Amino acid sequence: MLSRCIHSISDIKFKEINLQKGQFIFLTRICENPGINQIDLSTLLKVDKTTTTKAIQKLIEADYIDKKRDDIDKRMWRLYPKEKGLDIYSFIIDEENRNIKVCFQNFSKEEKELACQLVKKMRENIENDWKEIKNF
Known part of the structure; x- marks a missing residue:
């Protein structure tokens, strides 16, 4: 969304x-x-x-x-x-x-940092899956 x-x-x-x-x-x-x-x-x-x-x-x-x-x-x-x-x-x-x-409105500094870390981890996970599916 x-x-x-x-x-x-x-x-x-x-x-x-x-x-x-x-x-x-x-x-x-x-x-x-x-x-x-x-x-x-x-x-x-x-x-x-x-x-x-x-x-x-x-x-x-x-x-x-x-x-x-x-x-x-x-x-x-x-x-x-x-x-x-x-x-x-x-x-x-x-x-x-x-x-x-x-x-990031109404996020604390810590929440922003955590969100960035979590989204980065999610991106890495999905990129690895994408590479497998695309045979990279």
């Missing part, structure tokens, strides 16, 4: 900057990892390649990112944020930080 609520709120907020459902996650990771390829991006986000391909295409069409051939391996494409993508990156991060602040 937490993830769904945050995604729903983000989709509403990001509609004004022409980002469609869930695209902000792809754009953020490309801004944070310029030159990443689509396979590594899919793995990082734990999504299938088809989902990544569709999101990338829409981000290119919206002029947020650029796709360039790798200098060494001509079969591989690298993804880079364009100026327009970098311009809205801080807006996206500010919104993510706002969501975190709202989630």
